[in-house]
Amino acid sequence: MSAMQVLNEKMTRETEEKLARSLTAETTDLLPFLPYLLQDLWELGSSPEDIIKLIKKHMPLSKDTKILDLACGKGAVSIKIAESLGVNVCGIDLIPDFIEYANQKAKALNVGALCHFAHGDANEIIETEKRYDCVVFGAAGNILGNPQETLGKLLKVVKPGGCIIIDEAYLPDNSGGNEVKCRNYEYFTHEQWMHMFRDSGLRLLEEMPSDEKYDFDSDNKAVALRANELIAKYPEKRAAFEGYINSQLNECEDLQHNVIAVTWMLQRP
Secondary structure: OOHHHHHHHHHHHHHHHHHHHHOOOOOHHHHHHHHHHOOOOOOOOOOHHHHHHHHHHHOOOOOOOEEEEEOOOOOHHHHHHHHHHOOEEEEEEOOHHHHHHHHHHHHHOOOOOOEEEEEOOHHHHOOOOOOEEEEEEEOOOOOOOOHHHHHHHHHHHEEEEEEEEEEEEEEOOOOOOOOOOOOOOOOOEHHHHHHHHHHOOOEEEEEEEOOOOOOHHHHHHHHHHHHHHHHHHOHHHHHHHHHHHHHHHHHHHHHHHHOEEEEEEEEOO
């Protein structure tokens, strides 16, 4: 195997590990099962309604407006943006089943002409996709690297004056983070995020706290049901599926009690 092949294989493993963590999976062995586990959910983290409000408030829109949705999941954000605003949206995700679902959903909702979904690694896409009016990075964890690396990569794809939307969660400034239950992701404080925005030259246009009334119970019950179905079929993987259920519950408890979920609208100079 050549040195380049070894490097590519290493990058693939790292990307898969980051993807698994972003979806609260503790091991990449669960990646093939994620479409089954999440089949009852369309929205996989971000609030399309919050993102649409921010875009309408802060961006001039036209038929030529282009938005990139990185780690788009099943396309809920992209499709609802296209439906509500009539703009072109490109969604990228590493899970082929999610992309297939997104394409089918866009056609069913008559926005197939506005939505383009493609299977791919966001880290590679940002090297070729440029000059978007806005890029959405919603609840995607560290798939692009640490926060500073992520901001640098997102800056590459938007034109000067363009916008970046990040759906995240942060620790209260007086918290040491010891209360956090989900340990496969590192949270930063609000102050740390503000420093990183300033260091990257980004202007904060608006900070929108998430809706604390979101009902996690129905989502968790749906995932647990599918996980138990898989346990019945693959009893040797019981520990992995039960671990996934626990990771989901821990993440939800963190979002309700230990971290503060937020959507930031930023502008490139």
